[in-house]
Amino acid sequence: xxxxxxxxxxxxxxxxxxxxxxxxxxxxxxxxxxxxxxxxxxxxxxxxxxxxxxxxxxxxxxxxxxxxxxxxxxxxxxxxxxxxxxxxxxxxxxxxxxxxxxxxxxxxxxxxxxxxxxxxxxxxxxxxxxxxxxxxxxxxxxxxxxxxxxxxxxxxxxxxxxxxxxxxxxxxxxxxxxxxxxxxxxxxxxxxxxxxxxxxxxxxxxxxxxxxxxxxxxxxxxxxxxxxxxxxxxxxxxxxxxxxxxxxxxxxxxxxxxxxxxxxxxxxxxxxxxxxxxxxxxxxxxxxxxxxxxxxxxxxxxxxxxxxxxxxxxxxxxxxxxxx
Amino acid sequence: xxxxxxxxxxxxxxxxxxxxxxxxxxxxxxxxxxxxxxxxxxxxxxxxxxxxxxxxxxxxxxxxxxxxxxxxxxxxxxxxxxxxxxxxxxxxxxxxxxxxxxxxxxxxxxxxxxxxxxxxxxxxxxxxxxxxxxxxxxxxxxxxxxxxxxxxxxxxxxxxxxxxxxxxxxxxxxxxxxxxxxxxxxxxxxxxxxxxxxxxxxxxxxxxxxxxxxxxxxxxxxxxxxxxxxxxxxxxxxxxxxxxxxxxxxxxxxxxxxxxxxxxxxxxxxxxxxxxxxxxxxxxxxxxxxxxxxxxxxxxxxxxxxxxxxxxxxxxxxxxxxxxxxxxxxxxxxxxxxxxxxxxxxxx
Numbered sequence: 142x143x144x145x146x147x148x149x150x151x152x153x154x155x156x157x158x159x160x161x162x163x164x165x166x167x168x169x170x171x172x173x174x175x176x177x178x179x180x181x182x183x184x185x186x187x188x189x190x191x192x193x194x195x196x197x198x199x200x201x202x203x204x205x206x207x208x209x210x211x212x213x214x215x216x217x218x219x220x221x222x223x224x225x226x227x228x229x230x231x232x233x234x235x236x237x238x239x240x241x242x243x244x245x246x247x248x249x250x251x252x253x254x255x256x257x258x259x260x261x262x263x264x265x266x267x268x269x270x271x272x273x274x275x276x277x278x279x280x281x282x283x284x285x286x287x288x289x290x291x292x293x294x295x296x297x298x299x300x301x302x303x304x305x306x307x308x309x310x311x312x313x314x315x316x317x318x319x320x321x322x323x324x325x326x327x328x329x330x331x332x333x334x335x336x337x338x339x340x341x342x343x344x345x346x347x348x349x350x351x352x353x354x355x356x357x358x359x360x361x362x363x364x365x366x367x368x369x370x371x372x373x374x375x376x377x378x379x380x381x382x383x384x385x386x387x388x389x390x391x392x393x394x395x396x397x398x399x400x401x402x403x404x405x406x407x408x409x410x411x412x413x414x415x416x417x418x419x420x421x422x423x424x425x426x427x428x429x430x431x432x433x434x435x436x437x438x439x440x441x442x443x444x445x446x447x448x449x450x451x452x453x454x455x456x457x458x459x460x461x462x463x464x465x
Numbered sequence: 466x467x468x469x470x471x472x473x474x475x476x477x478x479x480x481x482x483x484x485x486x487x488x489x490x491x492x493x494x495x496x497x498x499x500x501x502x503x504x505x506x507x508x509x510x511x512x513x514x515x516x517x518x519x520x521x522x523x524x525x526x527x528x529x530x531x532x533x534x535x536x537x538x539x540x541x542x543x544x545x546x547x548x549x550x551x552x553x554x555x556x557x558x559x560x561x562x563x564x565x566x567x568x569x570x571x572x573x574x575x576x577x578x579x580x581x582x583x584x585x586x587x588x589x590x591x592x593x594x595x596x597x598x599x600x601x602x603x604x605x606x607x608x609x610x611x612x613x614x615x616x617x618x619x620x621x622x623x624x625x626x627x628x629x630x631x632x633x634x635x636x637x638x639x640x641x642x643x644x645x646x647x648x649x650x651x652x653x654x655x656x657x658x659x660x661x662x663x664x665x666x667x668x669x670x671x672x673x674x675x676x677x678x679x680x681x682x683x684x685x686x687x688x689x690x691x692x693x694x695x696x697x698x699x700x701x702x703x704x705x706x707x708x709x710x711x712x713x714x715x716x717x718x719x720x721x722x723x724x725x726x727x728x729x730x731x732x733x734x735x736x737x738x739x740x741x742x743x744x745x746x747x748x749x750x751x752x753x754x755x756x757x758x759x760x761x762x763x764x765x766x767x768x769x770x771x772x773x774x775x776x777x778x779x780x781x782x783x784x785x786x787x788x789x790x791x792x793x794x795x796x797x798x799x800x801x802x803x804x805x806x807x808x809x810x811x812x813x
Binding site for chain 2: 180182222226230232233235236237239240241243244246247248250251252254255260372373376377379380383416418419421422425426428429432433436437
């Protein structure tokens with residue numbers, strides 16, 4: 142009982158929200174490409190490049206805000222190359238995405254060595270993180286105040302983006318266009334929507350959010366850059382995108398599940414003394430389990446749909462025959 | 466037919482040239498002379514017999530992983546989990562190597578077979594879900610990589626750690642060593658196994674009905690299904706075989722090169738293999754050439770790090786640029802030939 146009490150408390154929720162934020166930001170970015178019908182495996186690289194250039198920008202300018210801008214700009218460049226190759230050149234999305242991930246990984250390490258002469262990680266050099274925001278009214282709210290106050294700004298951006306995206310997809314013209322392009326490209330074409338332009342737009346918005354996710358990783362979540370510090374968060378986001386189909390609310394649920402498993406496993410390491418390797422594997426295992434479990438669950442619906450289409454096809458034929 | 470092939474090859478070469486040019490600009494940007502980097506790379510890869518052997522040594526796992534990738538790519542599937550299968554296979558072979566005392570040849574064969582089996586088991590779950598429920602195999606195999614690397618680290622450090630000493634397992638017995646080819650290099654029979662696998666895969670895809678069925682499925686799954694091919698079964702078996710070859714690559718690394726298992730066992734060979742197979746457009750024989758190219762880049766980059774200020778990761782940048790250039794190039798060609806190029810097979 143005491144162990145359980147030490148595992149589950151307000152601090153656990155705080156830890157969960159902290160670990161959820163980076164993956165939520167990148168997954169929300171991926172929601173745009175997913176909705177537009179692009180399989181974007183390159184999120185990982187955009188996030189990593191964003192994290193790196195956020196650190197560089199901060200060190201050069203002295204302001205973490207300029208750093209965030211630099212991170213976003215870098216991720217945007219990668220997102221633009223992705224869109225150029227996938228949309229304009231119609232290259233295979235998986236191949237391009239993977240190559241961009243490898244590019245981001247190799248490039249950040251090369252540049253780190255060229256600029257700082259070191260490998261591994263960058264910290265110091267006048268690197269400052271984003272400030273922590275303490276909500277003024279939080280003190281009066283007791284434990285709830287503890288939960289909602291005291292994060293770096295991008296955590297708030299991540300969670301506030303969820304309702305914004307819900308409204309965006311439901312109410313805005315661009316949101317509607319993106320959905321049409323993803324779900325029924327033929328219909329979009331018939332309506333005179335430029336599929337290419339919408340897919341470019343979706344890819345670039347995705348780049349902005351992936352860049353923010355990266356900047357949060359190196360300036361908010363930690364205050365340093367480490368080789369391959371995105372450590373598969375971009376891929377986990379893709380797993381969540383697959384089973385949520387890019388819907389913001391389901392995405393949030395999926396990301397909270399990860400944040401929870403991450404935070405809980407980190408605590409189990411300290412309280413129960415489980416090997417750190419096993420602990421580190423937990424988020425990936427959760428992602429896999431969710432991916433498999435939900436693809437199994439979606440099967441009956443698939444079968445139902447197939448049966449329905451077959452039924453329709455069968456019922457149409459006799460009618461057509463009798464008509465002629 | 467032939468002119469088509471020549472045009473295709475020219476396309477790949479032009480793409481490589483473009484990528485190298487961009488690479489040169491990036492090298493300039495990190496304050497190093499591209500020419501010096503190139504000369505150092507070539508010198509490091511082929512400068513003397515030892516370096517040539519070193520290049521072939523680096524090429525071996527890339528080639529075998531490349532064959533594993535070819536097998537899945539031919540069927541239109543992406544096994545990106547080769548890195549993980551390599552780690553699992555490497556650990557499995559090492560375990561056989563230090564746990565059993567067997568006669569020399571039997572020990573090696575048993576170790577390699579166990580590595581292949583381990584690689585196959587590692588991909589079995591993603592393969593099953595891909596075949597049965599169409600679960601995206603790209604994501605599931607990538608995520609499985611992280612688990613594989615952490616799991617083998619756990620086994621190495623928390624379960625089988627050599628008393629005292631470094632974070633690695635006990636050494637394998639000498640009876641489990643894959644024989645070396647030259648006395649001056651760790652280059653071993655794995656290279657021959659790799660080339661034999663490439664030729665075997667080539668013959669399978671070009672000379673057998675089953676190989677043709679796989680290629681058919683890769684080109685057009687729906688058409689293949691109408692043609693009477695059991696897509697689900699074939700997908701499952703194909704991914705299992707791909708995983709087994711990935712595991713075998715790990716087994717050869719451990720029995721032929723390291724003779725033990727440690728953290729960071731074979732960084733990136735699985736990904737290099739996927740890239741080599743993509744650059745070769747899924748052709749096993751072509752993969753021998755691209756694997757040699759990437760092996761040379763890797764081996765040359767060791768000298769690069771000593772002789773110049775550039776880091777060896779610059780070669781991964783060049784590799785990525787090559788693939789990006791090639792991926793765009795492939796499409797220019799495909800768009801001219803058939804109209805299904807825009808069909809998105811990996812949509813979910």
